[in-house]
Amino acid sequence: MGEVLLEDLTKDFGEVVAVKEVNLMIHDGEFVVLLGPSGCGKTTTLRMIAGLEEITSGRILLDERVLNDVHPRDRDIAMVFQNYALYPHMSVYKNMAFGLKMRKVAKDEIDRKVKSAAGILGIETLLGRYPGKLSGGQRQRVALGRAIVRDPRVFLFDEPLSNLDAKLRVQTRVELLKLHQHLAATSIYVTHDQVEAMTMGDRIVVMHEGVIQQVGPPMEVYQNPANQFVAGFIGSPSMNFLPATVRFEAGRTFLEGAGFRIPLPAERASGLQGREGGEVVFGIRPEDMRLGSEGEIEGAVEIIEPVGSDIFLDLNVGGASLTARVESSVRMSQGEHVRLHADPARVHAFDPETGETLV
Amino acid sequence: MDREIGVGRTSPSMVRRSASLLWRWGAGGGKSSLHSHLRWAGFFFVLPALIHLVIFKFYPMLQAFRLSFFRYDLMSPPVFTGLENYKLLWENPLFHQSFWVSVKYMFGVSIPEWFFALGLALLLNRRMPGRAVIRLAYFFPIAMSQIVVAMVWKFMYHPFGLVNTILETFGIGRINWLSMEESALPALIAIGIWRGIPLFGVIYLAGLQAIPKEYHEAAVIDGAGVFQRFFYVTIPLLLPTIMFVMVLSLLSAVKVFLNPLVMTEGGPNGTTRVLPYFIYETGFAFFRMGEAAAASMVLFVFLFGLTLIQLRLLRRGGVE
Secondary structure: OOOEEEEEEEEEEOOEEEEEEEEEEEOOOOEEEEEOOOOOOHHHHHHHHHOOOOOOEEEEEEOOEEOOOOOHHHOOEEEEOOOOOOOOOOOHHHHHHHHHHHOOOOHHHHHHHHHHHHHHHOOHHHOOOOHHHOOHHHHHHHHHHHHHOOOOOEEEEEOOOOOOOHHHHHHHHHHHHHHHHHHOOEEEEEEOOHHHHHHHOOEEEEEEOOEEEEEEOHHHHHHOOOEHHHHHHOOOOOOEEEEEEEEEEOOEEEEEEOOEEEEEOHHHOHHHOOOOOOEEEEEEOHHHEEEOOOOOEEEEEEEEEEOOOEEEEEEEEOOEEEEEEEEOOOOOOOOOEEEEEEOHHHOEEEOOOOOEEOO | OHHHHHHHOOOHHHHHHHHHHHHHHHOOOOOOHHHHHHHHHHHHHHHHHHHHHHHHHHHHHHHHHHHOOEEOOOOOOOEEOOOHHHHHHHHOHHHHHHHHHHHHHHHHHHHHHHHHHHHHHHHHOOOOOOHHHHHHHHHHHHHOOHHHHHHHHHHHHOOOOHHHHHHHHOOOOOOOHHHOHHHHHHHHHHHHHHHHHHHHHHHHHHHHHOOOHHHHHHHHHHOOOHHHHHHHHHHHHHHHHHHHHHHHHHHHHHOOOHHHHHHHOOOOOOOOOOHHHHHHHHHHHOOOHHHHHHHHHHHHHHHHHHHHHHHHHHHHHOOO
């Protein structure tokens, strides 16, 4: 088992509140990603679970056992560090065996476990080498190996891919997922990379300024963001935000602004009740628009960015900037005026004050 | 663009260019005026240090080596005597006594220094209130002039000095520290240790702070206790620093001269006559310059050998 429960978890460093009343249930075998920009409290949360950071208030439970005063050694948790933290003076074998040695596991048992973990990770040939002689990817595997040999109830990952180059990162991401499927252990993974979060997490926990903004499966968070912060943080290129006014005309609801007038389907407009004439933030993802002469958004092409599979168009819409994704076959020239049709099911509106999702 | 960046700060391309220029200069491939300019500029930068090294270090060393084969009393011209001075030294019981006094002093000072300095550094490496002030206070002994230190300690060791006053409060009688054969060398050793701890403590502290905290955190999660972390993480990662401190402490201890000169004049009965004091006495009190030079050579060879052994250990102990 490996069920982790965070109850009103709070951490402050003097005046600064790093983590504020976090409540989260992580199920056994689940892969949960803590996502957010630097300073959002995700690493502090992870370190509190590991026992490396004292808890100011609240509780952490692992399988209903309160961990607050349990020494990190006795938590049955393994952690993979951002810079791997492999002991440079120990061989790969000794690095992997260290945790077991400290727990006074018998030598032949250590040997069996280290070799088995090395087999899973394909690093059998590296066991005699020192970390200084390994590539970034190999070090990464050794760091994973050191965690695996302990057979912990929970794995903690602190941005483990951030030191790898882009290609290796994608490769290792896939391998990590396979490993998770193989081990089926509870994993809590911290990253600021939303692509990593989207591709790896069973659920994503988006954090900002120490507070959980939203928890949910990746696609749900992507499609139904709880607020403007989540909407803007997840997705690349990020969601477009344009100032708009709410209009009710002939029983229909419109989001109107400089260069656009978007009709909203009745079933999606309920959140805008009583906001007639009020200011909101209109949000639309680049891929939720398509070119069309009848389009409700009008803008001039400023920059054309072909990325191979698609083209990103940077448009000037009523003085604001808007990015749209169009098919790679489309031919465009700079300065050209275009019209875009927004998918009504994918239109978002946020409260300009609180950032709360209205549509 | 490159030029623009180059004016304000160092750009990577600028570093690459400079590195390639230096490399070509080093390889002797430089032909253009810029290359020869660079070569001369580099030479002139090093020149003052080079002149100092040659005039004040290498030349006297060579002269001492030459002098060790001559009989010379500063009055009459030097007379070549071959290995006579070395033979005289070998037969001189005072030289043997001095050599062993130096060895005792060297290890007597260094070994406690290694441990106390490490202890101090470990203490100062912890988070505690007023850490900066305490660090500064510990560093004071090094900032003081050596002659002042020697004078102050001479008064403190006086039969009616501070040390005895303190001992008396514990019911221990007054001891004439610097006049008794049993206590004179230990008294000097104590000063050596007191003065060395902060210096080596600071070096250790720098070494400790260079160890990334993730290693300790990983070890904590791995289940290592305080002592296990110390022996499995701190000590191995501190090994280069430890070796450096060992070499430096031994070398600085064996060169001690001012304290015996000011406080004991090598006495009582030669028990504090360390080798440098023996050399000074032979040369400038007895005017046997050749013999003094020969003793210097013996000391030099001894230190050189010691350093070589330690550098070898350092390389072996180095982190992979």
